[in-house]
Amino acid sequence: SPRTRVVLLGATGSIGENTLRVIAAHPDKLELVAIAARSNWQKLAAIAAEFRVPHVGLFDNDAYLSAKSSGAFAPGTKLVGGLSGLTELSRLPEADTVLVAVVGTTGLQPALAAIEAGKTLALASKEILVLAGKFVMAAAKKRGVKLFPVDSEHNAVFQCVEGHPAAGVSRIILTASGGAFRDWPAEKLSHVTPADALKHPNWSMGPKITVDSATLANKGLELIEAQQLFGLRADQCDAVIHPQSIVHCLVEFADGAMLAQLCPPSMTFPIQHALLHPHRAPGVDRPLDLKKLFSLEFRPIDETRFPMLALAKQTMRAGGIAPAIYNAANEVAVAAFLEEKIPFLAIPRIVEETLSKMPNTDPADLDTVLALDATARRTATDLLGGARTPSAL
Numbered sequence: 001s002p003r004t005r006v007v008l009l010g011a012t013g014s015i016g017e018n019t020l021r022v023i024a025a026h027p028d029k030l031e032l033v034a035i036a037a038r039s040n041w042q043k044l045a046a047i048a049a050e051f052r053v054p055h056v057g058l059f060d061n062d063a064y065l066s067a068k069s070s071g072a073f074a075p076g077t078k079l080v081g082g083l084s085g086l087t088e089l090s091r092l093p094e095a096d097t098v099l100v101a102v103v104g105t106t107g108l109q110p111a112l113a114a115i116e117a118g119k120t121l122a123l124a125s126k127e128i129l130v131l132a133g134k135f136v137m138a139a140a141k142k143r144g145v146k147l148f149p150v151d152s153e154h155n156a157v158f159q160c161v162e163g164h165p166a167a168g169v170s171r172i173i174l175t176a177s178g179g180a181f182r183d184w185p186a187e188k189l190s191h192v193t194p195a196d197a198l199k200h201p202n203w204s205m206g207p208k209i210t211v212d213s214a215t216l217a218n219k220g221l222e223l224i225e226a227q228q229l230f231g232l233r234a235d236q237c238d239a240v241i242h243p244q245s246i247v248h249c250l251v252e253f254a255d256g257a258m259l260a261q262l263c264p265p266s267m268t269f270p271i272q273h274a275l276l277h278p279h280r281a282p283g284v285d286r287p288l289d290l291k292k293l294f295s296l297e298f299r300p301i302d303e304t305r306f307p308m309l310a311l312a313k314q315t316m317r318a319g320g321i322a323p324a325i326y327n328a329a330n331e332v333a334v335a336a337f338l339e340e341k342i343p344f345l346a347i348p349r350i351v352e353e354t355l356s357k358m359p360n361t362d363p364a365d366l367d368t369v370l371a372l373d374a375t376a377r378r379t380a381t382d383l384l385g386g387a388r389t390p391s392a393l
């Protein structure tokens with residue numbers, strides 16, 4: 001059978017690296033036809049050389065110009081720049097699947113372009129579904145394209161529900177490792193630094209999502225993502241602490257039976273599933289070894305210690321633009337925390353205040369959603385001043 005031709009947006013990141021490992025392990029099944037990143041053209045040049053990639057995109061214009069004049073790319077390599085360049089890659093006639101793994105919501109337009117062009121979409125960027133899930137899902141349905149979740153919990157849910165009538169699914173439960181501060185008492189959380197938050201117990205990921213794991217905003221975003229992907233009500237989606245990160249989801253059916261998906265905590269499993277579906281093949285990382293002793297624990301999440309989860313649930317119940325405001329304010333607050341401009345506990349405060357300052361509406365078109373997303377980012381940015389850390393003054 002012919003190889004699946006893959007476009008990889010976010011090739012230099014953590015998901016990008018894991019995707020390259022999967023592609024390298026299946027040269028007979030997968031072929032990389034385009035890669036893109038924001039600015040790291042040096043790393044793109046190395047990837048392009050190793051995988052003989054004919055199309056390369058850079059979001060950042062200066063990086064695009066540097067890449068063009070660098071001589072680091074093989075002659076004949078087609079370089080494109082800006083968001084329009086990324087969107088062009090999504091539509092490449094010689095591509096079958098577009099994997100969007102760009103941090104934040106920048107990948108929205110490229111994802112929609114991929115759908116319109118009839119490509120299979122593999123989606124890692126959960127923020128896109130939180131911002132505009134209604135529109136992305138409607139577009140995919142209308143165009144009849146396949147959409148595979150790459151986020152491990154959602155990929156796990158996909159595997160559990162595939163072949164089951166949707167009406168029979170009563171609840172899905174996503175597992176959470178609990179992040180860097182799972183067992184920390186509330187009073188210690190006021191002093192944590194970005195370095196503390198970036199120490200994730202089980203997963204190695206990019207900085208933004210690692211901080212989101214520490215606040216549990218990541219699980220909040222994932223509940224919203226799950227609601228969009230699987231067409232569920234807010235009360236049908238929940239999360240539970242599972243320190244081992246081996247069970248990635250539990251799906252409860254109407255009769256009370258539950259299915260779970262298990263694999264080691266490595267993103268190569270969901271990435272390979274999304275790229276090879278419906279085929280299965282030996283993976284990059286070793287499967288679970290049941291001869292080794294391990295236990296699986298589950299416990300409820302303390303939402304008073306982790307208000308970002310409670311806020312996410314609140315926005316799910318409210319519906320409309322509220323989840324998008326939550327996401328926008330969180331992106332602004334996390335970036336400020338990583339730059340040591342605000343303390344850790346200011347993240348939920350800024351998100352909560354941004355939500356309370358903006359009326360909830362249910363926009364009928366994407367342009368209005370994007371305008372409100374921009375308003376939420378400005379509102380959150382204005383709140384940063386009042387939340388500065390003493391050391392940043």
Ligand code: NDP
Pocket residue numbers: 009010011012013014015016036037038039040041058059060101102103104106124125126127150151152203204205206207208209267
């Ligand atoms: P990283 O920070 O490791 O990498 C981000 C990637 O996005 C880099 O390739 C970066 O390029 C690129 N990028 C950033 N901004 C832009 C832009 N404006 N235009 C084009 N490319 C851009 O992030 P992760 O790989 O951890 O996460 C990527 C996405 O996947 C996120 O949405 C995250 O929520 C999701 N995800 C990640 C998981 C993980 O295990 N890491 C698990 C589940 C979901 P450059 O290097 O040039 O800056």
Ligand code: MG
Pocket residue numbers: 151152153154222
């Ligand atoms: Mg996840």
